[in-house]
Amino acid sequence: PVLVVDFGAQYAQLIARRVRELQLYSEIVPHSASVSELLARDPAAIVLSGGPASVYAEDAPGVDPALFDAGVPVFGICYGFQAMARALGGTVAQTGRREFGGTPLVVDTPGAVLADLPAEQSVWMSHNDAVTVAPGGFAVTAHSAGAPVAAFENTAQRLAGVQFHPEVAHTPRGQDVLRRFLFDVAGLTPNWTTGSVIDDQVAAIRAQVGDAAVLCALSGGVDSAVAAALVHKAIGDQLTCVFVDHGLLRAGEAEQVERDYVAATGIKLKVVDAAETFLGQLAGVTDPEQKRKIIGREFIRTFEAAAREVAAAEGVQFLVQGTLYPDVVESGGGTGTANIKSHHNVGGLPDDLAFTLVEPLRTLFKDEVRAIGAELGLPTEMVQRHPFPGPGLAIRIIGAVTPERLAMLRAADLVAREELTAAGLDGEIWQFPVVLLADVRSVGVQGDGRTYGHPVVLRPVVSEDAMTADWAKLPYEVLARISTRITNEVPEVNRVTLDITSKPPGTIEWE
Numbered sequence: 001p002v003l004v005v006d007f008g009a010q011y012a013q014l015i016a017r018r019v020r021e022l023q024l025y026s027e028i029v030p031h032s033a034s035v036s037e038l039l040a041r042d043p044a045a046i047v048l049s050g051g052p053a054s055v056y057a058e059d060a061p062g063v064d065p066a067l068f069d070a071g072v073p074v075f076g077i078c079y080g081f082q083a084m085a086r087a088l089g090g091t092v093a094q095t096g097r098r099e100f101g102g103t104p105l106v107v108d109t110p111g112a113v114l115a116d117l118p119a120e121q122s123v124w125m126s127h128n129d130a131v132t133v134a135p136g137g138f139a140v141t142a143h144s145a146g147a148p149v150a151a152f153e154n155t156a157q158r159l160a161g162v163q164f165h166p167e168v169a170h171t172p173r174g175q176d177v178l179r180r181f182l183f184d185v186a187g188l189t190p191n192w193t194t195g196s197v198i199d200d201q202v203a204a205i206r207a208q209v210g211d212a213a214v215l216c217a218l219s220g221g222v223d224s225a226v227a228a229a230l231v232h233k234a235i236g237d238q239l240t241c242v243f244v245d246h247g248l249l250r251a252g253e254a255e256q257v258e259r260d261y262v263a264a265t266g267i268k269l270k271v272v273d274a275a276e277t278f279l280g281q282l283a284g285v286t287d288p289e290q291k292r293k294i295i296g297r298e299f300i301r302t303f304e305a306a307a308r309e310v311a312a313a314e315g316v317q318f319l320v321q322g323t324l325y326p327d328v329v330e331s332g333g334g335t336g337t338a339n340i341k342s343h344h345n346v347g348g349l350p351d352d353l354a355f356t357l358v359e360p361l362r363t364l365f366k367d368e369v370r371a372i373g374a375e376l377g378l379p380t381e382m383v384q385r386h387p388f389p390g391p392g393l394a395i396r397i398i399g400a401v402t403p404e405r406l407a408m409l410r411a412a413d414l415v416a417r418e419e420l421t422a423a424g425l426d427g428e429i430w431q432f433p434v435v436l437l438a439d440v441r442s443v444g445v446q447g448d449g450r451t452y453g454h455p456v457v458l459r460p461v462v463s464e465d466a467m468t469a470d471w472a473k474l475p476y477e478v479l480a481r482i483s484t485r486i487t488n489e490v491p492e493v494n495r496v497t498l499d500i501t502s503k504p505p506g507t508i509e510w511e
């Protein structure tokens with residue numbers, strides 16, 4: 001792999017993704033890893049990421065100079081660039097000329113890494129200290145107003161670095177910089193493709209489970225669907241999937257799982273129609289946390305009963321889990337195969353129903369999971385689906401959940417989704433909740449008559465990761481079409497409103 005050494009900013013995941021976009025497999029490792037630990041992973045190249053520290057800080061993480069004697073190509077970025085300069089005998093100084101944001105970079109001699117770049121362009125900077133003297137044997141290839149040495153390289157030793165951030169979109173030619181280093185200087189060959197990931201995972205799954213039986217839970221979401229499809233490709237009918245239909249999905253989603261997904265994959269699916277039970281338990285409940293608790297508990301109960309049946313019939317030993325790479329990185333885990341009991345993850349399965357996990361997406365980012373889903377032939381709507389909360393429409397009905405209200409919300413939500421897709425805007429937004437204010441009524445007029453109906457709230461948002469979000473500035477024409485169609489097509493709804501709150505202070509969902 002290409003190892004990305006994480007110096008503690010948010011940039012490491014982005015770097016790892018950019019490297020993968022060049023079809024090179026990458027993994028993130030903490031900066032506390034020793035040189036021998038790094039080398040033990042047989043790295044094709046190493047990228048030292050940016051980080052929040054100053055190399056002058058007492059506890060600033062450094063780089064062991066031994067790393068540069070190992071014959072492995074190393075590329076330093078921002079803090080990693082400075083740490084590299086220091087370890088190799090260059091000078092890093094507190095110049096007092098900090099640079100932050102888009103900054104003009106002047107290329108003095110292009111060398112190998114900056115070969116394609118124009119003499120001057122904007123790059124994204126974020127630094128206080130600067131390299132003032134490059135290490136011996138290194139050519140200085142660029143500078144900026146605040147960084148006398150903004151890029152250096154020693155192609156014979158396959159070492160180079162830049163002060164700016166090539167991984168961010170604000171550095172328009174950044175990907176070219178990474179490409180030049182990894183291909184021209186490091187001499188790597190692109191070999192990591194959707195097809196190769198599928199082949200590798202299929203082999204790994206077969207090796208892990210042998211001829212044992214495997215269980216999976218489908219939710220309608222992307223991750224569980226792709227994970228199950230991969231496992232099915234590896235072991236066919238040794239896999240049984242369970243889909244608990246809690247009756248809180250949007251229009252068409254249950255059918256997508258039960259019909260389209262099964263048709264596309266040939267997966268053996270056990271559908272549990274538990275809508276009545278869930279609705280019964282939710283009757284009269286208005287408190288959001290109470291709703292979540294009830295749904296979580298009912299889900300575990302229902303899944304457990306189904307899992308016991310399948311296990312009794314087939315002797316199941318493994319459970320598929322759609323864990324993604326960002327979760328693995330954030331929980332400080334490595335990339336080895338986890339051997340955790342299922343209830344740590346699915347939450348609440350009893351001890352006597354403990355399975356070993358199969359996690360075929362553990363090394364993948366979300367966009368890669370989508371690409372694999374598409375390659376495996378899964379329904380497009382499923383692969384491209386926006387995030388949707390586990391408790392489903394129950395937390396988008398403000399008030400108690402009833403079948404009538406679910407029907408109203410489903411109809412309104414379908415209109416919003418159809419119009420967003422028709423406008424070609426699915427890729428522009430993160431999520432588009434439609435919320436029914438079920439206990440609110442307002443007066444309206446329709447035809448010749450006065451109406452007294454419910455409002456719905458449109459909550460389209462843009463976001464990177466759901467931690468923060470902004471309301472999406474959808475074109476007025478699209479909003480107008482959604483409003484007209486909802487009030488025409490959903491008789492109980494006579495008012496459509498738009499939520500223009502960012503997160504924070506609002507959350508994405510209303511409950």
Ligand code: XMP
Nearest residue numbers: 292387388389390391431466503507508509
């Ligand atoms: P909020 O509303 O907190 O949502 O801004 C952030 C993201 O999490 C989703 N969400 C949930 N997902 N169970 C889930 O599986 C939940 O109880 C839940 N609540 C919120 C929400 O859709 C958004 O993507």
